[in-house]
Amino acid sequence: MNLKASFHTLGCRLNQAETALISNRFRAQGYDIVDERAASDVCVINSCTVTEGADSKCRQLVRQVLRRNPNTFVAVVGCYAQIGAEALKQIEGIDLIIGTQDKLRVLDFIDEPLKLPEPRLVRSRMTKDPFTIAANDLSAPTTRANLKIQDGCDFMCSFCVIPFARGRARSRAFWDIQREALQLINAGHQELVLTGVNIGTYSFEEKTFLDVVKMLLTIPALKRLRISSIEPTTIPYELIDLMADSDVLCPHLHIPVQSGDDAVLAAMKRLYTRSEFEAFIEHAQRRIPHALIATDMMIGFPNETEAAFQASCDLLMNAPLAYAHVFTFSERDGTAASKYANHVSSQKKKARSARLHELSEQKKRQFYERSVGQTLRVLTEEQEADGRWAGYTDNYVRMVLEDPRLSHNQLVHARVTQAQAAHVMGEMVTP
Ligand code: SF4
Structure with a gap:
């Protein structure tokens, strides 16, 4: 056995x-x-x-x-x-x-x-060298696969322990990404998701992140390419143009902003100001009106005043953001922020986290409601106990739909009929 x-x-x-x-x-x-x-x-x-x-x-x-x-x-x-x-x-x-x-x-x-x-x-020393990943047997169920292109981070944000846990930024060999992508697509995956710690800093020989995206878009059998979380300062404007003009590159961006207050952003050692972030996502939304743009926000960073917290709430409510993943600052040994004074009390952190979650849910609901009536492409990923199919649209809205013609791992077009709290309902249409 x-x-x-x-x-x-x-x-x-x-x-x-x-x-x-x-x-x-x-x-x-x-x-x-x-x-x-x-x-x-x-x-x-x-x-x-x-x-x-x-x-x-x-x-x-x-x-x-x-x-x-x-x-x-x-x-x-x-x-x-x-x-x-x-x-x-x-x-x-x-x-x-x-x-x-x-x-x-x-x-x-x-x-x-x-x-x-x-x-x-x-626990060996982490290298800074480019890497490859040995070829794999792929007999697991297919639909969407994560494709690792990068590891580690050199940004050293003051709250973040990841550079210590994952080491310095390093990139996967360009040809090795292509090899695994082809293998995953041949195994039946319709969607690849580019993953890493700080994928926008990809650098292997002369190749950049944009080169990785362009190379993958040339694979005819690839139906969908999605970009996972990407740092604000690392997204080339050309990527937005590619996204606007492509049926394969998904209109979905997850760009962590962390705070809406410039003083907090500076103390976090983030590399942009609020207005730079806003200008970028406004451009992206103008260029791709149906794109879903989401973010990460951290509450309770040392010295986060009531006004600074309010600035984050305003940013979430007024910028073209569909929702925010909300994180609470926690002191991590070895990070610069663990030595900062003026920590926010846990009571305030709790209240702020609850408030921002609430606003995020509101924004998500608004985004879902705006999509009612639109025809979107959806990938059938899992069948619920009641027989209905669930999956994600190109712009990363979870959709549930019921149709006897559906089966696993199908890319179909569906009209959004109703918005609910955690997903939308859809009905299949013939494209
Ligand atoms: S928050 Fe992201 S960009 Fe900043 S140090 Fe951590 S992993 Fe790097």
Whole structure:
């Protein structure tokens, strides 16, 4: 009987991309991949450390896994394993802790999944070199695949621990991106999502991020190309032109602004002002009226006054933003902001977070309501228990639709009939 492996992913889309790579390797080695809650011989937890909350979520998850299945071989890999190894070692039952540099090679450190008396720690120096990713067996279900093109970050925003957890910026070899893209498309994926920590800074030999996008757009069988979160100062205007003129490059941008207040942005060591950010997204929305532009906002940064918080609320409400992912500032060891004075009380942080969430929901609802009556292209990704299909439109609106002609992994056109809180309803139309 084959050994079984299960996988948990915490955190960002890049982690999702990497978990897919790791699990494909387990499959190629003869493991059966089972649901994350099922009993398994090996359980890999791909961790996140972006906030204190992420750290504690990881520790809780490890304990939960071990409670459910004390004999499973537990490997914790990735960002929290890189900088929180000491805390993880205190949890009895972990067998393997692997930092960022070697996380994709987790299988190389498991001869037999036998519980170890002490966790083995693998944490090598992170390089700045370009990288490739070994070819994979791809027999997992298909629709949309994350394609990792970059890792690490040199920006050193004052609140962010990611440069410590992921290391310096480095890019994947251009030809290796093309190779994997072709492999993913041949395996049936209709959509590729470009992922990395700071993808706009992609740089390999003479190639830039824009070159990666242009190269992928030349692959005739690729139906959709999506860009995941991208830093404001790294988006070339030409990308917006490409997006406006292409049926393949999705009209969807996620651009983290973090704050609407210039003093807070400067203290965060972000590389732009509010008005520069606004000017850019207004240009993008003018050029691509149906684009969905979303953002990340952080509340409770040290010295965030009531007026500064209000500036973030105003920005969200008045700029062409469809919604914001709201994060609460948390002090991370080693970052510049952890030494800043005038921390915001947790009570205020809670209230501000709730307020910004509320405004974000309002904006999202408005965006969804504006889309009623529009005909959008949607990819059928999952079937709900009641038989209806759900998936995302080109501009990243979740749509639910019911039609007996539908099946998995179809790109169809549908008219939006109704807006709901978390998705829109649609009905299929013949294009
Ligand atoms: S750009 Fe700033 S927030 Fe994003 S990973 Fe780099 S340092 Fe962190």
